[in-house]
Amino acid sequence: MTRLVVRGGRVIDPAEGLDRVADVLIEDGRVRGVGPAGTPADQVIDARGRWVVPGLIDMHVHLREPGQEEVETIASGCEAAVRGGFTTVVAMPNTDPAVDSEASAEFVILQAARAARARVLPVGAITKGRRGEELSEMAGLVRGGAVAFSDDGSTVRSAEVMRQGLLYARMLGRPVIAHQEDADLNGGGVMHAGRVSVVLGLPGKSSASEEITVARDIKLAEVTGAHLHCAHVSTAGTVDLVRRAKARGLRVTAEVTPHHLSLTDECVRGFDSVYKMCPPLRTAEDVEALREGLRDGTIDAIASDHAPHSPEEKEVEFSLAPDGVIGLETTLGVVLTDLVHEGRLGPARAIEAMTAAPARILGIQRGTLRPGCDADLTVIDPELRWEVDPSRFASKSRNCPFAGRTLTGRAVSTVVGGRVVWTLDGVRG
């Protein structure tokens, strides 16, 4: 029997209502208990002055494999994940080909097992080829390991197809993760439609485009009884819609990205495409509403929407550049720096949004240090100051909107299944 003790850290396990200094004892890859670990250990992680939290879960990443291995692979994405403190990532199916069959879901799991870094849970496409026309073999996807369904990157344009997808997903007991924007209303928009887009002469995507689709999907969740999860919500109006849906008892959950919690459309002045993503950066009022929604639980989870792109793709005219930014290696630091240290979000709620909340949404037995669970945990130095330097990222891509910023707080050790998969250089262990 191998015993690992994580000694003397501030253990924050929101699922268990736990926040106190303690040891975490791990035996044979499982959590044995939280408390004084008197017995001798094979390995000790000195966590004094650190936070010890359940392994972080990022429920929205794009790993680009298969199809675009030059910008990210499952292996490189998983390395980026563990360096960012994430022990589980949820991979969106908009690869080439799309993950829309049992075999394609199994391929993702197989590649993740080969990489042996973070755990990867595939999401299956709602519709074949993500074309929004016919349902994919959703039961087969579940057999292949899919934990949810999404056509992310695109909205299921037909309300009827979306209704059927929600109904079918409900039968399978899985959530539908909806990417929500109205393509017609968007026109050729490449940023938020507002004062800044008017000044820059760039076509804008209105907040209404997102909110109309969120409202539609909430109504469809109501009529089907299905679990709707709103991906990367970005507007104050969406927060309001989700808040009211929850108040009515509907099965509606939501996630928000660190960039939507931290940056605004003012960043687009200068036309740097590192600030181009979908949904676009919104206004300061939206950022405030998202923070409030996260605080009061209207928004359940924080997810990076890690979306790698090569410099060749990205460093072109703003309107031609693809949407997306990477986030696995900065999410925790940005959340700690801009929300927790600024007093806008309590540490336990921040950790919950990256552990218990995504686990609950996805119905997986993770995101907690409850005895008997897989020993996935993250040791965080909340006060460590570090400069974001994308050239040192494990991700194969560099499209990071936080490059050059000094952040306070980062993961220093990441443990997956009782195995220390990563430790920051120079950290005592």
Place this chain on the structure above:
Amino acid sequence: MTRSAGGPAWNRRHLLGLEGLSADELACVLDTAESFKEVSTRSVKKVPALRGRVVVNLFYEPSTRTRVSFALAATRLSADVVDFAASTSSARKGETLRDTARNIEAMGVDIVVVRHSAPGAADHLARVLDASVVNAGDGAHEHPTQGLLDVFTIREALGRVQGLRVAIVGDIAHSRVARSNIWGLRTLGAEVVLVGPSTLVPAAFREMGCEVSHSLDDVLPEVDVINMLRIQQERLLAAPFPSLREYTRLFGLTARRMARARPEVIVMHPGPMNRGVEIAPDVADGPRSVILRQVANGLAVRMAVLYLVAGGRPAAREADPRRAAAPRGEGREVLRGAAARTGGAR
């Protein structure tokens, strides 16, 4: 000249837009343009200010008049001019804007004049090139030399800009000319009222310090300047207004409408005109029209811009160290005299 005392009013390497230019910087360009306009009246219309420099016209959108205006401006400054039209180049083979521009720059170019359909294209080039970049129109973002020549023309015709009320009429939403005019005019103290159908004049322009109106008839009696923008018929495909006929009925500048305007009003148009659509022929050619003066002034303004971004100093202050090796002594002499002559013109 009422430029602030101390350092030179102009020390920018690029002209990407009029947003963010100070009143002093705008006045500096206008005053320099006024000096150069005098050059056009001579029998030998050339000054050696940019001798040995290379200016490339990198045009990704067809625009004969702007391209010719820049080429002529560079020629009059004795620069070498290269025309690089994207239709006849590798741009069609998928080479990126950045690669194309870098290739051109590697041939020893000092100033890149760029016209492109993507907003921010000029900003993008300014980030990746060592050469100076002059924006000759980037999508719906800015067309700073057009804005400058419009302001120049207003100042020349009416003797001032401060306190004037200027109507800009047409498809404001998609107009780079409107945006550059708004920045230039607002910074110099003019009032701007934007006129057009609600689908083409978003209320968000109020946040740029403009008024918005959907009635040309209401606005005409109270303005000093009417700037009629070109209606791009291809925009009809997106159906922002029901028909050209209806547009003309509501927003076309006809002689009958002109009767509502002040007698000293001036009528402008950046061209090319759709005669009979946004402007009636008898108004375009009428006594209040300054449309041809705009074209002539465009040349002087573009000479001034090329001269200034290349490190020239209208008041003959010390040379920009980055361009210290550049020969410009003779041109500077010419301008020193001219600048003195136009002193206090504002």
